[in-house]
Structure formats: structure tokens, C-alpha cells
Amino acid sequence: MTVLQRYLGKEVLRSVFFVLLAFLALFAFFDLINELPSVGRGGYQIQHAFLYILLGLPGYTYELMPIAALIGTIYVLAQLASNSEFTIMRVSGLSTTEAGFMLAKIGLVFVLITFLFGEVISPASAERAERLKQQAQGSTSKEFRSGLWTKDLIKDASGTVTGSRFVNVGELLPNGQLKELKLYQFDLELRLTSMVTAASATFQGNKRWRLDQVSETLFAPTVFDLNTLPDAAAGIATTKLANKELVSEITPDLLSVTFADPDRMSALDLSSYTRHLAENKQVTERYDIAFWKKIVYPFAVFVMMALALPFAYLHARSGGVSLKIFIGIMIGVSFKLLNSLFSHIGLLNTWPPLATAVAPSLFFLVGAIGALWWVERH
Structure with missing residues (x-):
């Protein structure tokens, strides 16, 4: 089982980091397009734009890690299923629970990385990026016209x-x-x-x-x-x-x-x-929700990897690897949208901040459990 854990861990880590790198390249390209109109304002030049984009990548790493974990894990499990490797693992005695624990051990690495980027690297780099842009443009921070x-x-x-x-x-x-x-x-x-x-x-x-x-x-x-x-x-x-x-x-x-x-x-x-x-008796709901999202969001990696596990039980006739990856992308985008939607709805309806932050992950976790139950039954 240790050999199988190392094999699966190596493949999942490689795939997830490849997916994450592809996403970061895509978002960096979009940010570059958005920054080009600002180039030339004050002392803000193209090299400042590149550095500003580079400093923004840790924030994207934090946001995209659960989605990258989902797509990368789906790719590995779909490949194992198409090559009948996962079938051999099951015949050798690998249960769904054991497979889930193996993925959870791998997911712990991504959870720690997500915490590191969310708590240390991303806040520092985002602050540095904004200061860099303000200093280069010679601009200042303003909240409203009245200051x-x-x-x-x-x-x-x-x-x-x-x-x-x-x-x-x-x-x-x-x-x-x-x-x-x-x-x-x-x-x-x-x-x-x-x-x-x-x-x-x-x-x-x-x-x-x-x-x-x-x-x-x-x-x-x-x-x-x-x-x-x-x-x-x-x-x-x-x-x-x-x-x-x-x-x-x-x-x-x-x-x-x-x-x-x-x-x-x-x-x-x-x-x-x-x-x-x-x-100071001021409204705190927006920041309460953001705080609990910071605590809960890294653990969404476990939920995403649980959603990926049912794809290992689908044979090639259920769809090729590319189709499964496409489904994974759609699930990841849906999770991201639902996460943002719940934040706004929770703020408007004054829902408990913890419930607002946890609800999207719980919803997808229930979906993962239901999908695993379905594939085992069929």
C-alpha cells in the first residue's frame, strides 16, 4: 500500500502543479491585457506591469489551488481507469474508503500550501504590488471623492x-x-x-x-x-x-x-x-465572512479531491479522459461561482458568517458522497 501511495501521490502532485501552472499563465495573460492601458501613466512602465502581475500570482495560486487539485486528480484517476490500472487496484483489495484516505493524505499537502499562500505569501505580495503601482504612477489611495x-x-x-x-x-x-x-x-x-x-x-x-x-x-x-x-x-x-x-x-x-x-x-x-x-460599533459582516472563508477555503481541497474520486470508477465507455477533464473544469468553475454567490447572498441576508463560508463546500461534499454511492451501486 505504501508503494501505491507513493505512486498515486507522485502522479497527482505532478498533474495538479501542471494544471495550476497552466491556470496561472492564463490569468497572467489576462492581467497583462488589463494592465497595458495603464502603461505610460506617470512612471509606470512595462517592467512595472510585469512585476505587478508577478506579485499577483500568489493570490491566484491560493484561489485556484482547490480547482487545480480537482482537475489534476480527475486527470490522474481517469488515466488509471482508462488503462485499467484502477481496476487492478480494486481487484487487489483497494476499497473506496482506502482510496479516499490515500487521496486525503495527498490533499493535505495542497491544504498546507493553500494556507501558506493565503496567510503569508499572498497578502504580502498583494500589498507590495499595490504600493509598486502607486509609487510608479505617483498616485494615492482614495476611497470616495470626499476621501x-x-x-x-x-x-x-x-x-x-x-x-x-x-x-x-x-x-x-x-x-x-x-x-x-x-x-x-x-x-x-x-x-x-x-x-x-x-x-x-x-x-x-x-x-x-x-x-x-x-x-x-x-x-x-x-x-x-x-x-x-x-x-x-x-x-x-x-x-x-x-x-x-x-x-x-x-x-x-x-x-x-x-x-x-x-x-x-x-x-x-x-x-x-x-x-x-x-x-467602534461598525458593521463587520463583510470581514467576518472573509475571515471564515480564509479558514475554511483551504479545506475545500479535500472536497474537490473527493469529487474527483468517482471518476476513477467510470470506464472508458463512460467518456474519454478529455470529457472527464471538461466536466471537472465545469465543477471547479461552479464551485468558484457558488462560493462568491454565497458570500454576497450571506452579506445581503445577514446569514451567520461561518455558515455562509462553509455552505458551498458542504454542498459539494454531499454531491461527492452521492456520486460515490452511485458509482458503487452501478
Whole structure:
């Protein structure tokens, strides 16, 4: 059985990596077509486009690994079936359960690779790719025409929350510096206490920012008292400062997460950002779903390989190898589409994030079990 495990493992690994390489080449070609219109803008040249595409390949590797595992395994099992090798294995005592365990051991390698790319390589390369493009084009990150909006809590030295702060960032430069910053600070009763504008902000570390060219407007509590409305102007004071220190939980890394695609972020970053949103009483469903997808998605490799196993029981008269591969491609595309569809439907209908992430894999797992039951019966 050890010899058979090594033989099957070698063939499956070779086929899966070949399929993955073919997919990566195809997606790289499409990305190159999409990047060509951007070449020539600022300092963005063809070599930057090639490097940008290269840095995006780890993300595709993570996304395509389950599909590549499905198609590569189908190819190997279909070849074994067409050459009657799998029939000989079954006659020699190989049961469906044993074949499934053999594929699961091989699939564990792909699961670990998928985790590695999803948690370490892809987030780092995606961030590096975006910075490369922004630096080459001389552009900055913007979320809306009015800039990027985020929320922060105001805490005293003991860590007690004393109010809230709404932050508007006009531009986020590739080096993490902020431009055209506006801060609207409120007390616990949601009364506006101050409004701060700054031409720029530079992160100093340890949750501290240095604001430059600052204008600070303070509002006394009596400003919002209807009984003292005629004298409200007396409670407003504006000062100009060359610079000012700001203590905030917001960091450049946290702001860059706002611009990032949640599907390209690591589970650790998603967990950290979701915690920040929850502390500020903001909606977290989108990032919760992305977090659980990050945890669940690598295990979809096992589901895809389970779907491939029934193809070993189909003889040549049930269709050639090319037909089985085509069916595998259609199953893989369906899985990818259903995975994306459930994410959007779950977000719209506020389904539990874990259920939203697990449902597509469970659906295909049930299909794999049903297919195995059918081929064994027939």
C-alpha cells in the first residue's frame, strides 16, 4: 500500500502543479491585457506591469489551488481507469474508503500550501504590488471623492473611553503619510467637542501621529444649548498650531486594510480589523465572512479531491479522459461561482458568517458522497 501511495501521490502532485501552472499563465495573460492601458501613466512602465502581475500570482495560486487539485486528480484517476490500472487496484483489495484516505493524505499537502499562500505569501505580495503601482504612477489611495472615512475611540491615560472620533483622510500616500486630514471629535453624549484639520499627518509609532499645519476648533457644551443660542459664538474658539500630537488606535497598516480586498487579506489581519470595527460599533459582516472563508477555503481541497474520486470508477465507455477533464473544469468553475454567490447572498441576508463560508463546500461534499454511492451501486 505504501508503494501505491507513493505512486498515486507522485502522479497527482505532478498533474495538479501542471494544471495550476497552466491556470496561472492564463490569468497572467489576462492581467497583462488589463494592465497595458495603464502603461505610460506617470512612471509606470512595462517592467512595472510585469512585476505587478508577478506579485499577483500568489493570490491566484491560493484561489485556484482547490480547482487545480480537482482537475489534476480527475486527470490522474481517469488515466488509471482508462488503462485499467484502477481496476487492478480494486481487484487487489483497494476499497473506496482506502482510496479516499490515500487521496486525503495527498490533499493535505495542497491544504498546507493553500494556507501558506493565503496567510503569508499572498497578502504580502498583494500589498507590495499595490504600493509598486502607486509609487510608479505617483498616485494615492482614495476611497470616495470626499476621501476615506473611518471611526476611532477617544481614550484617556487609563484606557477609559471618553468619546469618539470620526476621521476623514483626503489621501493615503504609499509611505503611510496622510494628507488633508479632518477629525470630528464627540463626547459620550455625541456632542461635537472639537474639529481638527491638518495638512498632513505622519505616524510616529506607539499609536502616536504628528499633525502638521493644524487648525483646531473647540466647542463649549453651551454651544449646543438652545437656551444660550444667541451667545453660541462665544463658546467657539479656533487656534492655529504648527504641529500637534494625536494618540489614536488607527495606524497606517489599519488604514491600508480599508483599501485592500478582504479576500486578499490574511485571517490575522481580518481578525484585527474586525475587532477594531466591533469596538467602534461598525458593521463587520463583510470581514467576518472573509475571515471564515480564509479558514475554511483551504479545506475545500479535500472536497474537490473527493469529487474527483468517482471518476476513477467510470470506464472508458463512460467518456474519454478529455470529457472527464471538461466536466471537472465545469465543477471547479461552479464551485468558484457558488462560493462568491454565497458570500454576497450571506452579506445581503445577514446569514451567520461561518455558515455562509462553509455552505458551498458542504454542498459539494454531499454531491461527492452521492456520486460515490452511485458509482458503487452501478
